[in-house]
Amino acid sequence: MQNISNTMHKNPKLRLAALLTAPILWLVVAYLGALATLLVTAFFTIDSFTGNVLQIFNLGNFQDMLTDVAYKNVVLRTLGIAISVTIICTILAIPMAFYMAKIAKPRSRKILVALILTPLWASYLVKIYAWRTMLEPGNGVLEWLLGPIGFKSPGFGGPAIVIGLSYLWLPYMILPIYAGLERLPNNLLDASGDLGAHNWHTFRRVVLPLIFPSLVAGSMFTFSLSLGDYITATIIGGKLQMLGNVVYQNFSINLPFAATIATIPVTIMAIYLWMVRRTGALANL
Amino acid sequence: MTISRNARFLLATLLGIGLAFIYIPLTVVVINSFNSSRTFSWPPTELTTKWWGMALDNTGVRDALKWSIIAGLSATFIALLLGTALAFAVSRYDFFGKDVISLLVVLPISLPGVVTGIALNNAFTKQLGMSTGLLTVVIGHATFCIVVVYNNAVARLRRMGTSLQEASMDLGANGITTFRLITLPNMASALFAGGLLAFGLSFDEIVVTTFTAGPGIQTLPIWIYNNLFRPNQTPIVNVVAATLVFISIVPIYLSQKLSTDSSSGGRF
Numbered sequence: 001m002q003n004i005s006n007t008m009h010k011n012p013k014l015r016l017a018a019l020l021t022a023p024i025l026w027l028v029v030a031y032l033g034a035l036a037t038l039l040v041t042a043f044f045t046i047d048s049f050t051g052n053v054l055q056i057f058n059l060g061n062f063q064d065m066l067t068d069v070a071y072k073n074v075v076l077r078t079l080g081i082a083i084s085v086t087i088i089c090t091i092l093a094i095p096m097a098f099y100m101a102k103i104a105k106p107r108s109r110k111i112l113v114a115l116i117l118t119p120l121w122a123s124y125l126v127k128i129y130a131w132r133t134m135l136e137p138g139n140g141v142l143e144w145l146l147g148p149i150g151f152k153s154p155g156f157g158g159p160a161i162v163i164g165l166s167y168l169w170l171p172y173m174i175l176p177i178y179a180g181l182e183r184l185p186n187n188l189l190d191a192s193g194d195l196g197a198h199n200w201h202t203f204r205r206v207v208l209p210l211i212f213p214s215l216v217a218g219s220m221f222t223f224s225l226s227l228g229d230y231i232t233a234t235i236i237g238g239k240l241q242m243l244g245n246v247v248y249q250n251f252s253i254n255l256p257f258a259a260t261i262a263t264i265p266v267t268i269m270a271i272y273l274w275m276v277r278r279t280g281a282l283a284n285l
Numbered sequence: 286m287t288i289s290r291n292a293r294f295l296l297a298t299l300l301g302i303g304l305a306f307i308y309i310p311l312t313v314v315v316i317n318s319f320n321s322s323r324t325f326s327w328p329p330t331e332l333t334t335k336w337w338g339m340a341l342d343n344t345g346v347r348d349a350l351k352w353s354i355i356a357g358l359s360a361t362f363i364a365l366l367l368g369t370a371l372a373f374a375v376s377r378y379d380f381f382g383k384d385v386i387s388l389l390v391v392l393p394i395s396l397p398g399v400v401t402g403i404a405l406n407n408a409f410t411k412q413l414g415m416s417t418g419l420l421t422v423v424i425g426h427a428t429f430c431i432v433v434v435y436n437n438a439v440a441r442l443r444r445m446g447t448s449l450q451e452a453s454m455d456l457g458a459n460g461i462t463t464f465r466l467i468t469l470p471n472m473a474s475a476l477f478a479g480g481l482l483a484f485g486l487s488f489d490e491i492v493v494t495t496f497t498a499g500p501g502i503q504t505l506p507i508w509i510y511n512n513l514f515r516p517n518q519t520p521i522v523n524v525v526a527a528t529l530v531f532i533s534i535v536p537i538y539l540s541q542k543l544s545t546d547s548s549s550g551g552r553f
Binding site: 020 | 288289296299304306310311313317327366367368370371378380392393395398400404405411412424428431459489492496506509510522530532534535536537
């Protein structure tokens, strides 16, 4: 033991190697290796008779994907859902986070943060299951609650998916905005008010530009988590399909094509991360 | 601050609506677990606790809970080892490619679960010829759990600095003793928080699990998902769902306790 300790102490390169070997093997060789293998599979094809993967390099899958209108619709629908979810979460989160950070007393602030954090630990499936009972057409909880003011449940489909995903990811949007607002000095708001700006004006010209990196940080969750989801669509989406559903369905019958479809969300995320990097939002996570 | 009374009232109302949006569905889940009706009916006409007893005796639920805990603890253990080692390497050494590490660890949770899932399934079953089971589930879960341990450990190491370790070494302790008596105790709460998050992520994971578990293993989320559309299982699913809602309070309580400990430690 003493010997090992001495050798390690004298040799920083050895220490570094000891620290890095296992995690790098795991993340680069196992994880990135698996991803790379999947990407390569996207250029293969299957034997239409046996269903086995044939390792012949070709671009047929990508051609199929780009020419079939059905896939274009799924991509646009998924993007539309992910963007709607992000917008809804932003609109809901800003006033909530603002009240928590700037108006609530320190004591109630702590309780409010706990109230926002708690549902993050409640199971994903339970929350979507809850929305199944909320949105059930005819005898759902929402119709029972809001029926008297003329509310009709949208049933299971696109709107239900947007509601369910917004519900799931709302806390991920509130928390970065809250953190951003907390860092924002109060005297900036005072100064803006003293110079004659009204509440709305101060918000739009002072607060919003300063919390923009927090908004982007929150959107990374709401957007990327919505983009790849297929469970929510299966449970409350009715017959509607998202990109994830197409990948899931092709997985067992045509793996190369599933891999091809999987490159779409990965590419969109790569572009998004690249754009986001310049706003400095990655440091706000 | 110069926020008008009207604006305050408006913001408080919006916060209230937001909280209602968050908590009404969870409350419905809890009430439904006491709903005496076998199928879904709202509002409940009669309340009962008999489903809770049945759920406790349900072997499917108990097995699923057991698998979830085993997989969660194993994945957390691996994530703690790998995440901490990586955090030490990044915050105490300079090496080629250091900048991409933070991107590399965050990749498994930022890419869609279905992509990670089929990539791992393909690698395990087709390339390596393994059969799916507990081992593959643990490997899959550990991969996306590393990031939360890493983030917590890096933040703590940055705040700690190196002076305590240097002092310990100057006083004659060797590397191992210093790590055991100085570094590790100072990192304990950060590692606990990271481990708690890692276990939470693993316990709730469904997509990667779907592709790595195989038929032999049902974790709790997989059990819920498989029974969600079976009408005769509705009461049991309701109870399991309500239990998971209640359990979500535990980590919040633990982390609040942890943070008050450390802040009072700073004050006195």
